[in-house]
Amino acid sequence: MDKCPSITRKRKGDKMEAFQHIRGNEDVKAYFTKVIKKNKLSHSYIFEGPYGVGKNTFALALAKYILCEAKEGNKPCNSCKSCYMTHAGTHPDLISIEKDTKVTKIETIRNNMVKEMDIKPYQSDYKVVIVKAADTITIEGQNAMLKTIEEPPSYGIIILVCENASRMLPTIKSRCIMVRFNPLTKKQLDTYLIDEPISESKREVLKKLSEGSIGKVKDILKDESFFELRDQAVNYLQRLDKADLIGVYDLVKEITEQKEEIEKILEHWLLWYRDIAIIKAVGIGDLYYSDYQQQLLDIAYKLTYNKVSQNIDCIIKALADMRQNIYSTFVIENLLLRLKERKK
Numbered sequence: 001m002d003k004c005p006s007i008t009r010k011r012k013g014d015k016m017e018a019f020q021h022i023r024g025n026e027d028v029k030a031y032f033t034k035v036i037k038k039n040k041l042s043h044s045y046i047f048e049g050p051y052g053v054g055k056n057t058f059a060l061a062l063a064k065y066i067l068c069e070a071k072e073g074n075k076p077c078n079s080c081k082s083c084y085m086t087h088a089g090t091h092p093d094l095i096s097i098e099k100d101t102k103v104t105k106i107e108t109i110r111n112n113m114v115k116e117m118d119i120k121p122y123q124s125d126y127k128v129v130i131v132k133a134a135d136t137i138t139i140e141g142q143n144a145m146l147k148t149i150e151e152p153p154s155y156g157i158i159i160l161v162c163e164n165a166s167r168m169l170p171t172i173k174s175r176c177i178m179v180r181f182n183p184l185t186k187k188q189l190d191t192y193l194i195d196e197p198i199s200e201s202k203r204e205v206l207k208k209l210s211e212g213s214i215g216k217v218k219d220i221l222k223d224e225s226f227f228e229l230r231d232q233a234v235n236y237l238q239r240l241d242k243a244d245l246i247g248v249y250d251l252v253k254e255i256t257e258q259k260e261e262i263e264k265i266l267e268h269w270l271l272w273y274r275d276i277a278i279i280k281a282v283g284i285g286d287l288y289y290s291d292y293q294q295q296l297l298d299i300a301y302k303l304t305y306n307k308v309s310q311n312i313d314c315i316i317k318a319l320a321d322m323r324q325n326i327y328s329t330f331v332i333e334n335l336l337l338r339l340k341e342r343k344k
């Protein structure tokens with residue numbers, strides 16, 4: 001069995017509490033620390049918040065504490081069998097439900113939540129079910145779990161994790177305690193990024209692009225070509241600006257040859273023109289392309305606000321067309337010609 005990293009890091013006299021290792025959301029941590037102290041855990045929770053801000057990590061930390069066989073005050077011991085198993089994802093009393101495809105089907109809810117909750121815990125005093133992406137459960141699925149949430153067994157704890165609880169039935173919501181997770185502040189992200197071997201300018205860009213989501217930071221850092229493609233996307237626009245008609249068609253060819261990347265390039269362009277719109281409207285603000293500030297200022301000077309907003313509309317339309325599988329050469333050709341049109 002892999003060694004639990006939190007165990008190897010444990011020091012004598014370490015005062016780490018159950019949620020100390022989780023970044024941000026101090027109010028949520030304080031709330032659960034209090035609830036745990038008073039031994040007043042509820043049977044059903046909804047953890048709601050944007051992508052990548054720590055909802056699932058927190059749910060797992062809470063489950064680890066609940067299932068720990070040798071709790072040390074407010075924190076799990078990190079060394080009992082239960083702690084090992086929770087860490088390894090093999091605890092029989094911890095059920096984690098992922099969405100099936102775009103939705104979570106009624107069968108998944110019936111088999112992995114409703115039926116499981118009827119069976120007593122195998123080795124712990126509790127049984128914890130974490131439903132990820134709970135806002136993708138079909139209406140039938142939500143109705144199927146209603147009774148379990150209304151009358152949970154004494155050992156049952158259900159955590160419904162979602163980005164948007166408004167997609168869930170009011171009957172479900174009214175029976176759960178709603179816990180709201182928020183994006184991390186820039187300062188918290190700074191602390192998180194301190195050990196990342198990246199330049200100061202990239203750090204700033206990452207903070208802006210991630211909008212306080214550690215999940216997004218991780219996604220971007222995992223994508224080795226992210227910053228390269230971003231630079232390339234800007235380079236395409238600079239070349240487009242100077243290109244004659246033949247040059248435009250060369251660009252169309254070059255861009256459409258990068259089949260997998262076309263949508264990403266358009267997304268980079270969208271943020272580029274969004275920055276120019278911000279500069280036109282309010283001056284230099286919180287920019288996605290803070291590392292290209294001078295270039296943005298030069299373009300903002302040349303283009304009218306109408307032309308910038310027209311360009312944004314054209315890119316949004318091109319993205320929608322691409323997602324509807326319209327022939328990409330046609331979409332990009334059309335878009336580049338529109339972007340190239342004289343200012344209005």
Ligand SMILES: [Zn+2]
Pocket residue numbers: 067068069070071076077078079080081082083
């Ligand atoms: Zn333990």
